[in-house]
Structures are given as C-alpha cells and as structure tokens.
Amino acid sequence: MKPGRELDAFQSRLGHRFRSPELLIEAVTHPSVGTAVRPNNQRLEFLGDRVLNLIVAEALLEADPTASEGVLAPRYNMLVRKETCAEMADEIGLGAVLRLSPGEMKTGGRRRVATLADAFEAVIAAIYLDAGYGAAKAVLLKIIGDRAATVAEDAKDPKSALQEWAQGRGEAPPDYVEIARKGPPHAPVFTIEARLADGRAARAEGTVKREVEKAAAKALLGQVTQPR
Structure with a gap:
C-alpha cells in the first residue's frame, strides 16, 4: 500500500523513508478508524513507549557519565512525558497526517496531547520495526534536539x-x-x-x-x- 502524498511529505520531515510503508500507515491510524483489516496504532504505541524510554535513558547516560540516578530520573521523566512527546509530534507535523474519525476531528483530535503522544510513540516503533534500533535512535535524537541539552534546568520541579x-x-x-x-x-x-x-x-x-x-x-x- 502506497502512503500517499501527505505521508510522503511527512517522511521527509521525519527523516526516515519507510521500506514497509504499511508500518507508517498503521502508526498514524487512530483507534477511532481502525478495523480488523486496518490495524490502529495502539500496538505500535505499546512498543514505541518502550523503545523511546530506552533511547532516552541511554542518551542521558551518555550525555552525563557522572550523574546519579537521582539526577537522571527527573531529566528522563521530562523527556518521556506525554506533553513532551506531543510537542515533538507537533514539530514534525504529525497531527496533520493522523487518520481520525469525523467525531475525533471535530473535537480537536489532531491537537489533543494524548492522541499526539500516542501516535508519536507509534511512529518511533514503526521506524524501529522498519529499520532497527539505530534508525529509531537517530530519528528520535534529531527530533529531541536541544531538549537534551536544556533538560537539566527544565527538569527542576x-x-x-x-x-x-x-x-x-x-x-x-x-x-x-x-x-x-x-x-x-x-x-x-x-x-x-x-x-x-x-x-x-x-x-x-x-x-x-x-x-x-x-x-x-x-x-x-x-x-x-x-x-x-
């Protein structure tokens, strides 16, 4: 199945061209429109949450080799929380390519934090399944960008x-x-x-x-x- 023009442009913004485009289509399919023959993104979101957590934890350890667990934990929590994932999803225009039911669109589903965060994690999982851990890590760290450098200050509650x-x-x-x-x-x-x-x-x-x-x-x- 071809992803279409919008998803083609999204792949350019994402920085990853899918060898198996059906993974990307699944990642952007909201449960409100998923069917038995068109899977929604919940399974990918489940996997993507774990992949994202590992990448972020590994990146924080690499960035500050002497930091204790007590120092690393709030930084980690800041980067993996739903609000941050939704911000990153918004930056790559993920909301615009989500496949939603009319009801979800009318109630602002393209901007809803939980919807964007779940889809973002699903996309990370889709990259992981499509091209492996290294590709998922490269894409995620590029999107995280300066957040990794500023998280120490932002993590203060x-x-x-x-x-x-x-x-x-x-x-x-x-x-x-x-x-x-x-x-x-x-x-x-x-x-x-x-x-x-x-x-x-x-x-x-x-x-x-x-x-x-x-x-x-x-x-x-x-x-x-x-x-x-």
Whole structure:
C-alpha cells in the first residue's frame, strides 16, 4: 500500500523513508478508524513507549557519565512525558497526517496531547520495526534536539522548589486551588491558583491539571524570588 502524498511529505520531515510503508500507515491510524483489516496504532504505541524510554535513558547516560540516578530520573521523566512527546509530534507535523474519525476531528483530535503522544510513540516503533534500533535512535535524537541539552534546568520541579522556599522561611506548604474548569468533559481547561500562607498567589491555565499546577507554582516562585 502506497502512503500517499501527505505521508510522503511527512517522511521527509521525519527523516526516515519507510521500506514497509504499511508500518507508517498503521502508526498514524487512530483507534477511532481502525478495523480488523486496518490495524490502529495502539500496538505500535505499546512498543514505541518502550523503545523511546530506552533511547532516552541511554542518551542521558551518555550525555552525563557522572550523574546519579537521582539526577537522571527527573531529566528522563521530562523527556518521556506525554506533553513532551506531543510537542515533538507537533514539530514534525504529525497531527496533520493522523487518520481520525469525523467525531475525533471535530473535537480537536489532531491537537489533543494524548492522541499526539500516542501516535508519536507509534511512529518511533514503526521506524524501529522498519529499520532497527539505530534508525529509531537517530530519528528520535534529531527530533529531541536541544531538549537534551536544556533538560537539566527544565527538569527542576517548580512545585518542589516553591515548597522548599516556603518551608525555608518557616511557612506552610503552598496550596493549589482549582479556580475554574471550562470546556467539554473530555477536554477540560483548568485554572489553578497557587497560594502561599501570606496571601501571595499566582494563576495558570491549561488542559493537564498537574502541568497547570506546575505553571502556577513557577509563576508564584518568580514573584516571591524577585529582588525588591
């Protein structure tokens, strides 16, 4: 089966030309349109998650041979999390070539974090099956790019940093309060406020509650650590 013009262009962006294009077609086929004769990408996503994890872990060990597990773990978590995978999927235009049902397209499936992340992992698995571990690693590390160099700073958890700041001054840990929730039930948008006991607060908005809390903590940390 030929992949078509859009997938042909996608392979150029990806930096890998498939010898078995049916693997790529499977990788971009969402469960909403998969059938018995047209497999969806869930099996590839299962494999791709493991391949991606190994490549990232190996790359971090190679980049910092003296780093301890405690140092490496947050860097690893930052690079393999769904949000980062979705960002990388967006950078290579994966959303535009996904095969989705009309209902999924109407509800923003091409931009949904979980959908993009799963498809990205499926594509990594497809490359692995098509050309081996070395090819999958080369493509993934190229897409990761500068993230590998900046992850040490990005991996610092702003919630932990804010709590340490408060406790270091004898204050209670910060609270995280859901101020608002809007949008459809399957894709809510949260507004979270991080609050200190002295009344200072900052808000953030987003679709992943844990990440919104981190963003609010980062904003509040920026306020309280500014020189007066």
